[in-house]
Structures are given as structure tokens and as C-alpha cells.
Amino acid sequence: xxxxxxxxxxxxxxxxxxxxxxxxxxxxxxxxxxxxxxxxxxxxxxxxxxxxxxxxxxxxxxxxxxxxxxxxxxxxxxxxxxxxxxxxxxxxxxxxxxxxxxxxxxxxxxxxxx
Amino acid sequence: xxxxxxxxxxxxxxxxxxxxxxxxxxxxxxxxxxxxxxxxxxxxxxxxxxxxxxxxxxxxxxxxxxxxxxxxxxxxxxxxxxxxxxxxxxxxxxxxxxxxxxxxxxxxxxxxxx
Numbered sequence: 512x513x514x515x516x517x518x519x520x521x522x523x524x525x526x527x528x529x530x531x532x533x534x535x536x537x538x539x540x541x542x543x544x545x546x547x548x549x550x551x552x553x554x555x556x557x558x559x560x561x562x563x564x565x566x567x568x569x570x571x572x573x574x575x576x577x578x579x580x581x582x583x584x585x586x587x588x589x590x591x592x593x594x595x596x597x598x599x600x601x602x603x604x605x606x607x608x609x610x611x612x613x614x615x616x617x618x619x620x621x622x623x624x625x
Numbered sequence: 626x627x628x629x630x631x632x633x634x635x636x637x638x639x640x641x642x643x644x645x646x647x648x649x650x651x652x653x654x655x656x657x658x659x660x661x662x663x664x665x666x667x668x669x670x671x672x673x674x675x676x677x678x679x680x681x682x683x684x685x686x687x688x689x690x691x692x693x694x695x696x697x698x699x700x701x702x703x704x705x706x707x708x709x710x711x712x713x714x715x716x717x718x719x720x721x722x723x724x725x726x727x728x729x730x731x732x733x734x735x736x737x738x739x
Contacts, residue, residue, distance in 0.1 A: 515668075542724065551633070552731065553732060554713070605725075611657045611659075611676070612657075613671060618667060619666075619667070
């Protein structure tokens with residue numbers, strides 16, 4: 512079974528709709544992240560959480576919100592989706608006990624906003 | 626200027642060739658240097674990471690870091706069609722207050738032809 516899972520894997524929605532993307536992990540890591548990937552722009556950090564009570568904005572947090580429901584669960588919400596939020600979204604985890612803080616990624620959610 | 630620059634390719638090589646993938650960077654605070662492989666419609670998968678200047682080898686893969694030139698490379702020996710993927714370099718610098726921020730290159734698309 513995958514260590515980092517994301518649901519849904521694909522989603523098509525309309526402008527203005529509220530969308531939630533979910534991430535779960537069985538790696539036992541304390542840190543979790545949300546990224547989006549766009550062609551030519553690479554991976555950009557939306558939000559990150561170093562533990563259940565810690566939430567931090569990344570470089571492109573506008574239009575997004577997150578919730579860390581448990582150490583193993585981190586969800587990303589688009590309150591009112593817009594077409595330029597069409598992208599691949601990835602959840603990642605890391606272990607604060609590792610000096611490198613190496614991040615491990617889920618399989619991604621392909622989101623299309625019409 | 627981006628903090629991390631990576632040639633997007635695409636790079637096409639025959640099976641068995643030696644492949645060289647490169648990134649340059651401008652931020653002297655970067656401490657860890659990583660290479661991820663991403664197959665189409667999958668999440669990035671960690672290949673290797675290094676902490677200091679020098680070489681690190683893992684099977685057919687060698688990662689090289691030159692901090693004085695702010696230049697990192699990934700070499701793939703005896704390339705195989707299964708190596709066809711997008712390769713992302715990533716570099717981490719510490720956040721104030723703990724943890725590390727990863728900055729990604731945009732990725733180089735590699736195709737190994739039979």
C-alpha cells in the first residue's frame with residue numbers, strides 16, 4: 512500500500528465551487544505539505560504544517576486553506592475555485608527527526624476548473 | 626532570476642548512453658541537494674540526496690555537488706528505457722524557527738530510446 516495517499520485522483524469542477532483535496536499518510540511523519548505543479552513553473556508550495564497545531568502559508572496560499580485533522584491527515588480546500596487553479600496538486604510528508612527533512616510525495620490530484 | 630535553474634529539455638538519448646542532468650542555483654543558504662524522478666501522471670520519487678560538495682553514487686546513478694560553482698549534476702550510466710521520466714532537482718534551506726524549505730527546478734524531461 513502507498514505510504515502517502517491522495518483523494519480524489521482526478522476532479523473536474525466548475526468556477527465558484529468549493530473543493531476539498533485530502534491527503535493521508537502511514538509513514539508516521541510529523542510534517543506535511545501541499546504543492547501545486549504547473550508546466551514551466553515546477554512545484555510551488557501552498558501550505559505546510561510541522562505538527563497538528565502548526566499551519567504555515569507557503570509562497571502561493573491565496574485562494575486556498577488547509578486543515579490538519581490529525582498527524583496523518585492534511586486536507587487542502589479551494590473555497591471558490593477559479594480556472595487558474597487548474598493544476599496537479601501534490602501532498603508530501605517529511606520527518607523532523609531526519610536532518611535532511613527529505614520530502615516524500617503522494618501520487619497527486621489532477622484538478623480541472625471549468 | 627529564479628533561485629534554481631534547470632534546462633527543461635526534452636533530452637533524448639539512445640539506450641546505454643551516459644546521461645548528464647544539471648541545475649544551477651543562486652542561494653548560498655542551500656544545504657541539502659536532491660534529485661527526484663517523476664513518471665508521467667505520478668508523484669515525484671526521491672532518487673538521491675547529498676549534503677556537501679562531492680559525489681554520491683547509488684547503482685547507475687551518481688549525484689555531484691559543486692558548492693563553489695553553485696552547480697549540481699545527476700549522471701545516469703547505462704541508461705534504460707525505464708529511466709524515461711522527468712528529473713527534478715531540489716534544494717533545501719532552513720526556515721527561521723525550524724524545518725527546511727525545498728526549492729525545485731522545473732524539471733528535465735528525459736527519453737531513452739531503444
